[in-house]
Structure formats: structure tokens, C-alpha cells
Amino acid sequence: MTSTSLWEELVTSALLGTDRRTPPPEAVTPGKDAPTALLDAAALHTVRRRAGLLPAPAAARPEPAPHDARPQLPAPARRRLAQLLTDRSAPSAGGRRGTAPDLTELLPQWLAAANAHEYQAPPSVLPALLDAARARTDLRPQALTFAGPRGLWLARLNPEWKFALRGASGSATLPDVGDPEAVQRLWDEGLFAERVALLAAVRERDAGTALALLAATWSTERAEDRLMFLDSLRTGLTDADEPFLEQALSDRSRNVRATAAELLSALPHSALAGRMAARAASCVSLDRGEGTTGIGVEAPHECDADMQRDGVMPNPPSGRGERSWWLGQLVEAAPLSTWPGRFGGRTAAEIVALPVADGWGDELHAAWCRAAVRQRDAEWSRALLGAPGTPPETSPGTTSLAERAKLLATLPEGERAGWVAEFIAAHGLSEAFQLLGVCAVPWAEPLGRAVVDALDIARDAGSYPWSFSGVMGLAERCLNPGEASRLEILTTTPPETEGASPGAGGYWSEAFQRLVSTLRLRATMAVELR
Template sequence: MTTSQAPWTDLVEDALLGTNRRASPDLLGRAAAATVARRAGLRPAPAPPLPEPAPQDCRPALPEAAARRLATLLAENSSELLPQWLGTARARGFAAPPELLPALLDAARQRSDLRSDAVVVAGPRGRWLSALNPDWRYVLRIPAQETAAGSEPPTATGTAADAVWQEGLFAERVTHLTRLRRADPAAGLALLRTTWPTERAEDRLLFLDALQEGLGPDDEPFLEAALSDRAKNVRATAAELLSTLPGSGLAARMAERARRAVALGTDGALLVDPPALCDASMLRDGIAATSPTGRGDRAFWLGEIIAATPLSFWAELVEEADATQVPQRVLSRAAAPTWSDELREGWARAAVRQHDAAWARALLAERPEQVLGRAVSGGAPSRLLSVLPAAERAAWTARFVSRQGLADAFQLLVTCAAPWPADLSGAVLDALAQAAETGSYPWSHSGVLGVAERSLPCSAAARIDALAAVASSAWAEVLTRLAETLRTRAAMLAELA
């Protein structure tokens, strides 16, 4: 203990013991004087070295109006317009203004869906700035290379890839694996193998989902091994992925089970006899021992088998060489009411897994109201529309909206690419007009209105103004806001041109 430290230590001891136990005249006065002396004697710490200057960004600066728009969107935290603004600015190769980089990086920190576009728009200066603030370190885990306008961000390689995979947040790791699978499926699988045994079950489940990108026969051995995973959901997901590979061993095993469960009767109708029990081989192939759906076990097992059977099996069963005619021929033979629903739901799931537009088209055409009704309730047919080409998907949704209105249309509308074509836009606007006339509450259509803000063509603003002019006060306010959003979108895109 140094001489300079001793008086302060004595003062602290006197204060802790109390003046009634140790005499200490003018304790507070001496403590105040000692405090001033200690502070006066402190030497300032050396200043930290200045960082290297920010790198130059050679991309064109934003037009002045577009820069003002970005500042407004960041201040308002616009959930609908900011993603589209960033995607457009990125595609057109603009650099964000330096003074807006902190707000832009903060917005992307709070919303992971903005990060890819925000980091590219922020550019090298944003990356330089992120190294100075721990809150923005997520930027350093995103590939540094800038991409060509409108292209997929590159996948990190070497040390950068190791940092993303070993240190990144879970969402960043999934994104990295997905991009790597798109670029090099074998490299993506090899990366996943390096940490697979140590991953948590819930993480293994989502990593398996990423294998849908570039899924092929080379993935079969890994997925077959995953059928023995200790987590039930992982086993089920591995089985579902294998069922999308028509040449896989699992697909062949499911086809054999379908052959035992479904036969062609002498009258041409399908004879259905589902399994009476779930044996060990069915359990290993991802079929649960008891139905988790509320249906009977046999009905559940039948549906699982049909969903995982290659659709080519049914061409062999009905001896039809023309693949486009198989769905109609098979559906016409499945009239028996006992197992009809299980067969159709199984075929719908198989069509989605195997991306078979002919089967999806046939199922939708057979009973459109019933199938689309299931779609909006969240069942397997909800993805049937996603199998169809974009224009056909939009046309189906337009017909559904024209018949059924908007009450159950949200899940269908979000599958349609923006901006919506004329037939779908017209159907949605007609349905909005009808909803306003019947006096339904606007907030009951909040989901549809939200997707309409980013998907209706900007030219629809004039018609929406006309609807607002004759609507009730509640609807007039909602429709006016929708029209203003479309006009804002039009101005925003013009500023970025």
C-alpha cells in the first residue's frame, strides 16, 4: 500500500466502522478533500487510435428525392414500403447516403427481412461503420461482396463462411446454408454434416428444410440416416424430403404400401383397404403410430402413404401412358365415399411435394370450392396453387375472390406475385366495393388490405378514390389510405428511376 493510498483507505474503514466505534474528527470534510485530490491526480487515458478512413463507395448516389424518401421511410419504420424501396434501390445499384447509414443499419438490426438488401445498399461504408458498433455486428456475418443488380447475394467462402456458420445467428446460418445449396448442393450438404450431430433438434429440423434447395439423389444417404434421428419431427421431415425424390428407396417402399392398400376393381373403381397396423418399417419411414389429426388411425396411415407415393405409380395402376390424363382418370375412379377424402388429400400433398401441375390442376378443377375452402383453412391443399404457373395461379385466385369475396382470400392472395394482373386486381377491387356496400367492418379485412398495399398496381389508386367517395366514413378512411399508399409507391419508384 502506497502512502497516497493509506489516507483514503483509513477514511473508508472509519466510514464502515462508524464514528461511534472509531473516533474520526471531520470525517466528511476529510473525505471530500481526499476525493478532490484523487480526481485531480488522475492522468487521462491515452486516446484510442483513430479508425482507418471509411472506404470510398463508387456507386451512384441516390437522387435527392429518393434520399428524402428513404429518410422518411426509416423515420416511420414503414413495414410495407421500406422492403420494396430497398429491393429497388439495390437492383438499380444506388448507394445509401452516409448520413442515413446509422438509421438504416438500426432498421435492419430490428428486422431480419431487410438485412440482405440493407447491407448491399449500405455498401462498404456501412460495413466499415458496423465494425465500430456492436449492435451492427450482424453486418460482418453477411457476405461482403456486392452483387449484380437484381441477383442473389453471393455465399460467403473460406473464413467468412466459417464465421457465418460457426458464429452467426440461427436465421443467418439458415440463410447461408440455403444460398450455398442453391450454388453448390454438395458443398451445402458437406457443411451441414460438419455440425449435424451437435445441433439442437429444432435447429436440425429447419436445416433439413434448407435441403429442399437443390435436393437430389446425392442427398438420399444423409436423409435415410436422418430417418433414425432421435427427434420425431426431424424423422418426419426427412421422410417428406425423400418422398419428393421419386427414385428414392423411401418412395419405392411407399409405392409398395400403396399397391397393397389400393387396387383397381373389376368395375374400374378403386378398391381401398388401408393398413390395419403401423409396423416398424412404417414408423421408420416417418408415419406416426397413432393419428395426430383426430381422424382414425387407418385413415391417417392411408393419407401418409398416398402423400409419399410417386404420382407415376397411378399411371401404372390405371395403365394410362399420357401423363396429363392420369389425374382425371384416377380421380374419376375414386368415387367411393369411405376413403375418398383421404385419397384426395393424399394426392394433393403429393402434387405439392412433387411439383406436379397436372395433378394440382385436376384437383382444383374437380371441386374448386371445396379444395380452395380447405386451402384457406390451412390444410395441405393450401399450397396446391403454388404449383401452378404464376398467371394461372392469379386467375384461379381471381375466380375464387369473385365467387367467395375476401373473407377467406388472404392465404390465396399472398401466393400471387406482385403487382397483381388486371383480372385479379379487378376482382379484389370489386370485392372491396361490395364489402363497403354491405357495411362489413374494414378491420376484418386488414390482412387483405395489407397485401393489397404492396400488390395492387399503382394505377388502381383512381378507382379506389372513387370507391372512397361513396363509402361509409370507416371504409372511406381505409380506402383513402390505400389509395395514398399506392400513389406513394408510384412516386417512390419514379424517384428511384
């Protein structure tokens, strides 16, 4: 009897019972009762089955990991990285966060700083780093840049890390972009992430060569890859790209067509921009009434084939009217230089301040907001933002915080921080969270001071501190670490005043202690990386 059939007989005896099915004689030890003999035989054959496996053919050994020429991390920074990848802040009793810094929120900042110094990742932390990037998509760009070519090599060996093969920058493995043969070889044979990084690198050196490289294989690329390659043309976009983008307007992928139209509309002298300007100007005009001057709007009555080829989506989302949907797309894609001449030489601020007839104001201003963001036009962004101290509901521009945040991103960093600081001083923190998210880190002194002052006012008013937990979390990550000493006075527990929320003082004290300790830890991390 073979070992396999013998094992099957033992299993059958165990299932049916030794009274109904006697174990095979050759499997049991003579002189023992049947149940004991069965268990002994099962134990023996279990070990035999495990030890008797034939060795499988050896797999091919992987290629050695590529060399990473970047400098190594200083020893203190290596220890800090290991701590950030493994530690978690345990919540205090009652769900309170306590006073310890949240290390998980500091990891993205640490990676950004390490990449700024161009350090290589220690091989020992690569598995934990890739696991962290797999769990948190917000970490991936910085984590994969830090992981470098060795991280990409390791990701090929584990299916759970396959995201890295499409998400890595690949920049550390790029050939010399001045070597045409090496560039062509990687373009023809490289992974998608490597090809995206290669196109971006060549584009930065010679935009025309990058465009020729892409045009040569364009028709054979997958739709999702064509979309990513096309998106890389945003860097260094010039009028020389127009012929290629015009051809992409006829692509079989709707998303590719829409991206090509968006890029063309960002070229104020392109034929598409001219077509959109003419369409938008036919819908929006100066309206001179009796004693008043305003803006008249006549939205399109149809979305014809030419409009659709130029990127206008015919079908509106649920809850939107067709005509307003088409109007918004036309105005968004028209160059903003169209409007001063259309409105008698008025400036952007003067145009935005004009009343809009028949309730079209919100739609028109929202489209101008999108155009200002797309075209990176600071003058129009300022006009649509309005004065920071003006109540949003009475501002001549947009009242949407989401639109204001996007407009702010087009302004220089210092001006952006100053605008948000004035907004907080006038309106407090309740509506400032989105605006703070677009400000450069670390916050400039006026902005940091405005945030801290507003938090201090909220504390003195006896407000619930958890209402400001989002802003406090931003402050931990974005305040200048040099502010820690100045904030020390706020860590004391204030006396409870009449009308204050019960226990709020203790919560505020913990929150400010955590803020101070986080700022000091960020300062230490910066020193360790240097």
C-alpha cells in the same frame, strides 16, 4: 485516511445523522454547521471520485469495415429510407387509421426494390436498419442483404445485433466460387451465415462440388447447422444427391432425418420414393363395387423400424389417430406418378373426383395436397383446387383455404392470379385473404380489378369497412401503383343508405383515400430508386 475510506465515513454520517456521527474533520470546511459541511464535502468528493478514475487500457482497434462495391443510393432514395426507418403513422382520433400511408408497412417493399437494384446501404443508416431488423423478423432477410458486408461488420460490435451473424446472407463477402483455395478457407473459417451463403453459391455453380464440400465436414457440424446446410440442397436437387441423403436418414438428429426423407421423396426415382410408393399403394386402391367405382383405403396397422428410418413419425399429434397419421405420411411421400397406373390410367382430376370409402376422403386429399406442394406438381394442384367458382363444400378437391393457398403457389403466376380473381368474383373477399397472400406483387390487372370491385360492392352494401381491413392493407401493398387514378372516384363519402352501418361511409372514404395515397407514394418510391 484514503479517499475511499473518507467517502465511506461521509456516507455513514449521512445515514446516521450528524448528531450521532460527526463527519471526519479532514473532509469538512471549518466554521460551518455539520449538516451544511457534510453536504459540501459530499459534493466535493463526488466530483473528485468521478474525475479521479484511472483510464482503462485501450482495447484493440477493430479491423476497418470491408469495402462494399455496390452502387450508392440516389439522394432522394436515401432521404426516403431515413423517413421509413424513423416515421410512424399516428392513429387518428378514435383509433381510426386516417388517410396517411402506413410507412412501416412500406419498408419491406422498399428494401426489396433497393436490393433488386443492388444498391449499398448508406453507412449512416446501418444502426437504425439493424435495430429495425432486430425488432421485426420479417424484415431480416431483406434488411441484412441490403446492409451487406458493412452491416455484418457492425453487428459484430454490438451484442444486440448478434442475430445478424447467423441470419445474414453473407453473399456480398463471398470469394470467387471458382477459386478452390478461397472457397475452402471460408468454409473452414467463416461465420455460419457466410458458410450457408457460400454453400448456396457453390451449389448454384457446381452441385457436385458443393455436396463434396458439405460431406467433408458433415460429421463435425452441429445438429442445427447440419439441418440448415441440408436444407440448402433443395436448390438444384438431383438424383446425384441420393447417396448422401440416404446416409443422412441415419443421422442422430430427428429433424435432419426428417428433412433428408423429405428431399428424397421429392426425387421420384429415388429408392426412398420407391419404398414409399409401394407402401402407399398397398393402402390405397381402386374399389369396384356394385355399379360404382371408388377408392378403397386400408391404413397401416403399425409403424415399423424401416418406416421410421424413411422419415415416418410414429407418434401422432394430440387428437390424431395413429393409422390416419401414418397413412397421411406415406401418401404424402409417394411420387404422384404412382397413382394414374394404380387407378387404371385415370388423370389426376379423374382420380380426385372418385368417391373415397369409409370417410377417408379428407385424409387422402390432404395428403395428396401436401404431395403436390412438395413435388411442385401443377396438374395435381389444379385437380385438388377444383374450379374457382365451385362452392368449396362441393368441390371434389380440398375445402381447406390453407391447403388451397399452398397449392396455388405451385402454379404459374398468371394462372394463380386468374384463379384467385375468379374465386373472389364468385365468393367475395371474406375467404380470400389467405389466397391473396400467395399471389405475385404487384397483382396482375384481373386480380387487382376483382379485389377493388369486391371492396366497392361491400362499401355499397353498407358493410363495416374494418371487416375488410386485412384485405385493404394487402391492397395498399400489392395493387399496381398505376391503379391510383382509377380509384380516385372511390375516395368520396357515399350517402348513407337504409340499413347501412352508422358512419361506415366516412370510414370507407378514409380507407380508399389511404389506399390511393399509398399507391402514389409507392410509385414515387420506385422513381426515386431509379
